[in-house]
Amino acid sequence: MLRIAVPNKGSLSGPAAEMLHEAGYQQRRESKELRIVDPENEVEFFYLRPRDIAIYVSSGKLDIGITGRDLLIDSGASAETILPLGFARSTFRFAGKPGTAAGIADLAGKTVATSYEGIVAKHLADNGIDASVVHLDGAVETAIELGVAEVIADVVETGTSLRNAGLEVFGDPIMKSEAVVIRRVGAEADEPKVQQFLRRLQGVLVARTYVMMDYDCRVEQLEKAVALTPGLESPTVSPLHNEGWVAVRAMVPSKEAQRIMDDLYDIGARAILTTAIHACRL
Ligand SMILES: Nc1ncnc2c1ncn2[C@@H]1O[C@H](COP(=O)(O)OP(=O)(O)OP(=O)(O)O)[C@@H](O)[C@H]1O
Ligand SMILES: O=P(O)(O)OC[C@H]1O[C@H](OP(=O)(O)OP(=O)(O)O)[C@H](O)[C@@H]1O
Ligand SMILES: [Mg+2]
Structure with a gap:
């Protein structure tokens, strides 16, 4: 049975459960459940603190986990x-009151508050900056107002939390993060159960980013139309009852669907339809 760590709380937890559900896995019904078995898919899910997931996975007790790239790096655990x-x-960034610092070089001798001590200490050391790091569990934006630190390093998405605290980012972003699937460094690379799990999630990612496009066009326009909708391998082209016309079917990136429909219309394609893809295996 494949043993998978899933975030039990925070920003990662809802979207991770949603993606697993879309991939056909059973998920917990109550937020207090810490572990469930999905017998049909031969998978056991462990709901753990996002910050602890890389540690469990690196220990080899769990096969794979879903966590944030920033949490993985911060943990220093042997997982990838x-x-x-x-x-x-x-993004993970430095911030402070306006005028506090313009870049990392201005941090020498200052105190930085963060929940990601591992990332910050390494980033400062890599840049040869001697600064103190204070570890806080969360709500680090308040640390400056309360005099615990002059600068913070924290997760920024919309920037609302920083603005509300009267803070501004400075310097280059320290890192970019997103949710990732991780496994132990050195784990067997092509274990069939793991590969099947990854294919299912990849299927969800593709279903979320592509739509199916169908249209009719005249044979003379087919080459131009196919250039606009090359599909993944190549589009399906079927004859229509009316001679000189073909029906074309191809997957297209959803973000480009409207532009492609306009371009197809301009070259004479008609009955252009897009439909959602619910699941797929590439
Ligand atoms: N506002 C946000 N937008 C996008 N991702 C976020 C946001 N806040 C945290 N994250 C990401 O979520 C992960 C942190 O998860 P964690 O559950 O520890 O923190 P949290 O979402 O801030 O929840 P908590 O309320 O428990 O602090 C990191 O990978 C981080 O980059
Ligand atoms: O740029 P924004 O869109 O405002 O998002 C970033 C904020 O979201 C997270 O905080 P959370 O609400 O999880 O509280 P925490 O600081 O206690 O973790 C993160 O720690 C930032 O504070
Ligand atoms: Mg948080």
């Missing part, structure tokens, strides 16, 4: 990303 999942996207 095997599939980025595209949700819980954030």
Whole structure:
């Protein structure tokens, strides 16, 4: 049975459960459940603190886990990303009151508050900066107002939390993060159960980012139309009852669907339809 760690709380937890559900896995019914078995898929899910997941996975007790790239790196655990999942996207940045610092070089001798001590200490050391790091569990934006630190390093998504605290980012982003699937460094690479799990999640990612497009066009326009909708391998082209016309079917990135429909219309394609993809295996 495949043993998988899933975030039990925080920003990662809801979207991770939703993605697993879309991939056909049973998920817990109550937020207090700490572990469930999905016998049909031969998978056991352990609901753990996101910050602890890399540690469990690196220990080899659990086969794979879903966590944030920033949490994985911060933990220093011997685990690696095997599939980025595209949700819980954030950047990790320094911030302070306006005028406190313009870049990392201005941090020498200052105190930085953060929940990600591992990332911050390494980033400062890599840049040869001697600064103190204070570990706080959360709500670090308040640390400056309360005099615990002059600068913070924290997760930024919309920037609302920083603005509300009267703070501004400075310097280059320390890292970009998103939810990732991780496994132990050195774990057997092509274990069939793990590969099947990854294919299912990849199927969800593709279903979320592509739509199916169907249209009719005149044979003379087919080459131009196919150039607009090359599909993954190549589009399906079927004859229509009316001679000189064909029906074309191809997957297209959802973000580009409207532009492609306009371009197809301009070259004479008609009856252009897009439909959602619910699941797929590439
Ligand atoms: N506002 C946010 N937007 C996007 N991702 C976020 C946000 N806040 C945290 N994350 C991401 O979520 C992960 C942290 O998860 P964790 O559950 O520890 O914190 P949290 O979402 O802030 O929840 P908590 O309320 O428990 O602090 C990290 O990968 C981080 O990058
Ligand atoms: O840029 P924003 O969209 O405002 O998002 C970033 C904020 O979200 C998270 O905080 P959370 O609400 O989880 O509280 P925490 O600081 O206690 O973890 C993170 O720690 C930042 O504070
Ligand atoms: Mg938080």
